[in-house]
Amino acid sequence: MDWQRYTLLGGIAAVVLALIFQWNEFKEERAPAVDRETVVRGDAPTLPQGQEKDAQAETNSDVPQLQSEAEQPQVDNGEQRQLISVTTDVFELLIDPRGGDIVKVALRDFDQELNTPDRPMILLNRTRGHTYIAQSGLIGPNGTDSSAGRPLFESEATEYALSEGKDTLTVDLTLRQEDANITKRYTFNRGDYLVDISYLVDNTSGEEWSAAMFGQIKRDSQEPPVDTGIGMSPFLGAAIRTADENYFKQDFEEIAEEPTRETIEGGWVAMVQHYFLSAWVPPQDEQNTFELRELSGDLFRMGFTATPVTVAAGTQGELSASFYAGPKDVIRLEQISPYLDLTVDYGWLWWIAKPLFRVLNFIQEHIVSNWGWAIVLLTLFIKALLYPLSSAGLKSMARMRKFAPQMKKLQEQNKGNRQKLAEETMKLYRREKINPMGGCFPILLQMPVFIALYWMLNETVELRHAPWILWIHDLSTKDPFFILPVLMGATMWFMQRLNPQPTDPTQARIMQLMPVMMTFFFLWFPAGLVLYWLANNVISIAQTWFINKQVEAGKV
Known part of the structure; x- marks a missing residue:
């Protein structure tokens, strides 16, 4: 009879629905928790067995080299320092005085999970089990960074905050050398996820000073927690603009198999994930070299090296770039650099999706x-x-x-x-x-x-x-x-x-x-x-x- 068949089908549907609810509860209970604790570089990161980072990768062998770069003196790698905290209306950020690197970025306007305003979304972080940081420095004849080590900057304070009524916050890190006094300046603007980073060089020597700025994102292949459902697979990996393609992307597997190196005028390099990205944007009127490659121990370098800058004896000079860490805001990304908005990946029908x-x-x-x-x-x-x-x-x-x-x-x-x-x-x-x-x-x-x-x-x-x-x-x-x-x-x-x-x-x-x-x-x-x-x-x-x-x- 029909009623028997419909009753049977209804019972089967109810059982299937109950199994689906149980499976969702099982997944949610076993979802990995986000590690919110940032470690100092001297702390030894620990990964699951079989994924330990190579010790050499935790030294600074990943700092890019210029062909004309001379041998750098050994830099003291002592680990006695405190991370510098920066708070703006959109950021909770930590800077490591060793190298002046950004080692944590939390986005205050985005909760890590629904209805958790006390736990902002963490985009970048350096924990015992995960590495995702933004590094920058100077390389070349008078560079401060090399495979021998990174410089240790000083700052007037360890906590900075954007004051009410102020639209700009400046954080200066200073380094005194025999040939020059160097200030690494971070400039934060209210309501903006783009950070300006400048090296102000005061050449106090009687000789010419020369170096090139580099910026890089160093990250492991760990996937961020994301609930996108069946059939949805957001891209996770690196992207750059090349001479042939306005949007060239590689996931970590592709980078490991075939590293990429490209020199163009302007350009950018980004680390892309679902809804968010980080990106280095060097000077747009200069030739910049971009590189995507695997380091050791499941670490990847996505960075740029700018054109070397020369500062005459007794004069001042500046090297600068910008770093974006935030949501995939199409309108803002369009303003920052040509084709950076393509990191909001609408696929081959982007020319229809963007107007929509x-x-x-x-x-x-x-x-x-x-x-x-x-x-x-x-x-x-x-x-x-x-x-x-x-x-x-x-x-x-x-x-x-x-x-x-x-x-x-x-x-x-x-x-x-x-x-x-x-x-x-x-x-x-x-x-x-x-x-x-x-x-x-x-x-x-x-x-x-x-x-x-x-x-x-x-x-x-x-x-x-x-x-x-x-x-x-x-x-x-x-x-x-x-x-x-x-x-x-x-x-x-x-x-x-x-x-x-x-x-x-x-x-x-x-x-x-x-x-x-x-x-x-x-x-x-x-x-x-x-x-x-x-x-x-x-x-x-x-x-x-x-x-x-x-x-x-x-x-x-």
Whole structure:
């Protein structure tokens, strides 16, 4: 009996759903905790067995060398120092006086997890089990950094904070040498994730001073904790601009297999992950050499070396670059350096996705002030924009649905005579002005827009921890109760009922299973993406119903 079959199917669905809830709870309980403690360089990092860092990698053998560089004297590597704390409206940052490196960056406007304002998102950090730091220095004949060691800077204080009413915070690290006095200056601006780093050189000697600035991101291959669901695999790795490609990326495996070295004017080098990135931006009017390579002990160097600068005897000079550590903000990245915004990876359809993001951002800022409703309105806007294309296909399908009984009658009358059936079917199509392929071309034209929108939503950092309504508190993670995926599947099934059913029984069965399969896959998709598909289905249902009524009434 049908009721027995439906009861059995319902029981199976309930068991599967219970297993899914249990699996999610199992994963959440065993998710690795983020290590928030930053270590001083002298502390020995410890990794799981088999992943220990090579001791040489923890010395400074990763400092880039110039071909003309002379042998540097040994620098005292004593570890007696305190990390320098810097707090701005957007940063909690630590600087190591040894080398003046940035060894921790926490982003105050982004929580590590939902509703944890006391635990800001940690982007860079040097812990006992993880290395992700930003280093910079001077190399060359008079450089301060070499394979022999790094300089130990001094500072007036160990804690700095951006004061209320001030827009700029300057942190100076000083180093006195026989040939020059050097100030490594960090400049932080309110509301900005871009940090300016300058070396101010006072040549106190009677000879010419020469060195080149380098900046690099040193990181292991450890993946950050991210909940992106089935089918979603955000890129994790390095990216640069080359002479041939505006956006060239390599993951850690590719860097290990084939290191990259490129010299161009301007440029940038970035470490990219889901929603966030860090990037060095050297002077844009000079030739810079960029390098992506593996060090030892699962450490990778992603850096640049700028053009050497010469400071005449008794004069002053400056070497500078900028370092970005923050969210993938398309608008801000466009302003920093050409093509840096491509690190917000929309794929090959970026030329469609970027305008879609502008529209989405405008809707959120000026109309609804809610990213969930902005997605709904953007979907409505796109469907309205593409309606002239989609209406042709909808009308064709509506006519096929209207005359489906006649087609079925023809199949019964001409059973076993394929040629006769084809002739009679074509006569029906011509008489009733039915184009069986009429819906294909408009749908194909819409596909690039929908794919671009899909990837745009996946890369939009603004959706991270952004609420919509009721139970949806984070549009970037899965629906905790799977309500949206179930609604999406239901609307997909209902939309199928409005369209003509395949005459082939096998095809019809496959089409009936599609909503179930899609619902299963969408259970783990970010809620913002599921909301988009749900809104798209609801609007499509309304359009299809409207066209069907018009065709049935003979109005079109």
